[in-house]
Amino acid sequence: xxxxxxxxxxxxxxxxxxxxxxxxxxxxxxxxxxxxxxxxxxxxxxxxxxxxxxxxxxxxxxxxxxxxxxxxxxxxxxxxxxxxxxxxxxxxxxxxxxxxxxxxxxxxxxxxxxxxxxxxxxxxxxxxxxxxxxxxxxxxxxxxxxxxxxxxxxxxxxxxxxxxxxxxxxxxxxxxxxxxxxxxxxxxxxxxxxxxxxxxxxxxxxxxxxxxxxxxxxxxxxxxxxxxxxxxxxxxxxxxxxxxxxxxxxxxxxxxxxxxxxxxxxxxxxxxxxxxxxxxxxxxxxxxxxxxxxxxxxx
Amino acid sequence: xxxxxxxxxxxxxxxxxxxxxxxxxxxxxxxxxxxxxxxxxxxxxxxxxxxxxxxxxxxxxxxxxxxxxxxxxxxxxxxxxxxxxxxxxxxxxxxxxxxxxxxxxxxxxxxxxxxxxxxxxxxxxxxxxxxxxxxxxxxxxxxxxxxxxxxxxxxxxxxxxxxxxxxxxxxxxxxxxxxxxxxxxxxxxxxxxxxxxxxxxxxxxxxxxxxxxxxxx
Numbered sequence: 129x130x131x132x133x134x135x136x137x138x139x140x141x142x143x144x145x146x147x148x149x150x151x152x153x154x155x156x157x158x159x160x161x162x163x164x165x166x167x168x169x170x171x172x173x174x175x176x177x178x179x180x181x182x183x184x185x186x187x188x189x190x191x192x193x194x195x196x197x198x199x200x201x202x203x204x205x206x207x208x209x210x211x212x213x214x215x216x217x218x219x220x221x222x223x224x225x226x227x228x229x230x231x232x233x234x235x236x237x238x239x240x241x242x243x244x245x246x247x248x249x250x251x252x253x254x255x256x257x258x259x260x261x262x263x264x265x266x267x268x269x270x271x272x273x274x275x276x277x278x279x280x281x282x283x284x285x286x287x288x289x290x291x292x293x294x295x296x297x298x299x300x301x302x303x304x305x306x307x308x309x310x311x312x313x314x315x316x317x318x319x320x321x322x323x324x325x326x327x328x329x330x331x332x333x334x335x336x337x338x339x340x341x342x343x344x345x346x347x348x349x350x351x352x353x354x355x356x357x358x359x360x361x362x363x364x365x366x367x368x369x370x371x372x373x374x375x376x377x378x379x380x381x382x383x384x385x386x387x388x389x390x391x392x393x394x395x396x397x398x399x400x401x402x403x404x405x406x407x408x409x410x411x412x413x414x415x416x417x418x419x420x421x422x423x424x425x426x427x
Numbered sequence: 428x429x430x431x432x433x434x435x436x437x438x439x440x441x442x443x444x445x446x447x448x449x450x451x452x453x454x455x456x457x458x459x460x461x462x463x464x465x466x467x468x469x470x471x472x473x474x475x476x477x478x479x480x481x482x483x484x485x486x487x488x489x490x491x492x493x494x495x496x497x498x499x500x501x502x503x504x505x506x507x508x509x510x511x512x513x514x515x516x517x518x519x520x521x522x523x524x525x526x527x528x529x530x531x532x533x534x535x536x537x538x539x540x541x542x543x544x545x546x547x548x549x550x551x552x553x554x555x556x557x558x559x560x561x562x563x564x565x566x567x568x569x570x571x572x573x574x575x576x577x578x579x580x581x582x583x584x585x586x587x588x589x590x591x592x593x594x595x596x597x598x599x600x601x602x603x604x605x606x607x608x609x610x611x612x613x614x615x616x617x618x619x620x621x622x623x624x625x626x627x628x629x630x631x632x633x634x635x636x637x638x639x640x641x642x643x644x
Binding site: 192193196197199200201203204206209210212213216389391393394395396397 | 450451452453556557585588591594596598599600601602635636638
């Protein structure tokens with residue numbers, strides 16, 4: 129926690145230095161960005177320390193905000209309002225399985241039961257024009273924003289094998305590494321970026337940024353893992369590799385969605401960042417990947 | 428008493444509902460008038476339109492924001508009448524016809540004289556969800572000899588999806604509120620209606636949740 133606060137102080141300081149050096153430039157977005165980071169980190173620390181229930185509810189709420197954002201920017205049919213309502217109802221159910229620690233149900237509920245249920249509910253409405261698109265879109269949205277994200281919360285339900293870190297260690301490790309990787313890829317890209325990876329999707333993504341972030345995250349994860357998780361240093365470095373790679377893919381997948389819809393941000397919820405989806409794009413991929421990696425090794 | 432109820436209703440119910448249940452993407456929030464007399468001309472898709480627009484105003488100003496609403500609907504039973512008049516503070520308007528144009532807008536004019544902010548839906552009805560109906564001329568009659576009163580065009584998108592006409596189930600969606608630049612009436616109503624329609628169309632292009640193939644124009 130201390131390290132994260134250190135980083136935030138560093139970010140705020142460099143923002144102030146930048147602003148002091150270049151009076152004429154507009155740093156509003158940078159200021160908002162760093163300010164929002166304080167809020168995000170602050171609220172996550174608060175809910176994680178309050179109780180497990182508070183933290184699970186918090187991640188459930190994030191799922192709700194992300195799903196709402198997703199369904200708001202993609203085209204939906206008016207006929208599907210009620211089906212979408214059921215998709216929202218899946219959130220408290222999924223997080224309830226997390227809360228009671230019913231692993232089997234947690235892992236099949238969305239991919240099996242909801243997958244079979246939503247099309248049936250849609251059939252009952254009877255609108256067949258655009259049915260395939262609608263049903264596919266809705267299920268993809270729920271998989272990303274509810275199923276994938278709920279893995280973060282399930283980390284809290286796992287038995288804490290690292291006594292020093294307790295049950296929140298795994299969550300801190302995952303969230304920190306994912307966001308740290310985002311920031312490192314961005315900074316390395318800004319400093320050295322030359323060769324674009326996928327210019328058509330995301331023109332700011334460069335090989336230099338990706339590799340720089342990849343190495344930084346891997347080293348950092350190897351150092352953090354023994355402190356926060358049951359993983360050894362080598363296992364932690366592999367976790368870093370998974371998080372750096374997964375985070376990149378999550379980022380560009382959501383970028384492609386936005387590019388397809390020709391929008392830049394998915395909403396205006398977080399000043400300087402855009403929406404919840406914009407902030408959590410990489411987490412959608414890293415959460416299940418990291419979870420199953422750790423689950424396979426330690427549980 | 429009713430004023431307290433109104434502030435409580437907006438602070439404890441409407442605002443959380445609008446912020447969490449819906450979620451707004453607001454463009455040009457500073458374009459909203461903070462004092463009257465002024466008229467907000469918005470498109471109409473849902474009962475939520477009025478609540479969303481009113482939630483954008485500070486609680487202290489809320490008392491002076493007056494939505495103009497259909498008398499035939501909002502005064503149709505006693506509870507609805509009390510709620511619309513005391514809590515929301517509507518100005519009822521007879522849209523069935525029969526009232527002389529001069530008399531029709533009398534209460535609206537009085538409100539403008541008291542420096543209040545009117546919310547007007549120039550389409551006259553919520554209509555089909557997320558589809559813009561024809562802009563009517565009523566607004567021009569209202570502002571006949573008040574050319575100095577600014578008209579602020581506002582476009583909302585997504586509320587007809589969250590709570591369309593004839594549905595009681597609210598489904599959460601983020602919605603866009605795009606606030607335009609103030610317009611002035613220059614006397615010719617046809618010209619103004621055309622301008623307003625044009626402005627609505629332009630404002631729609633700033634929506635995050637709208638798609639080019641949406642047939643809402």
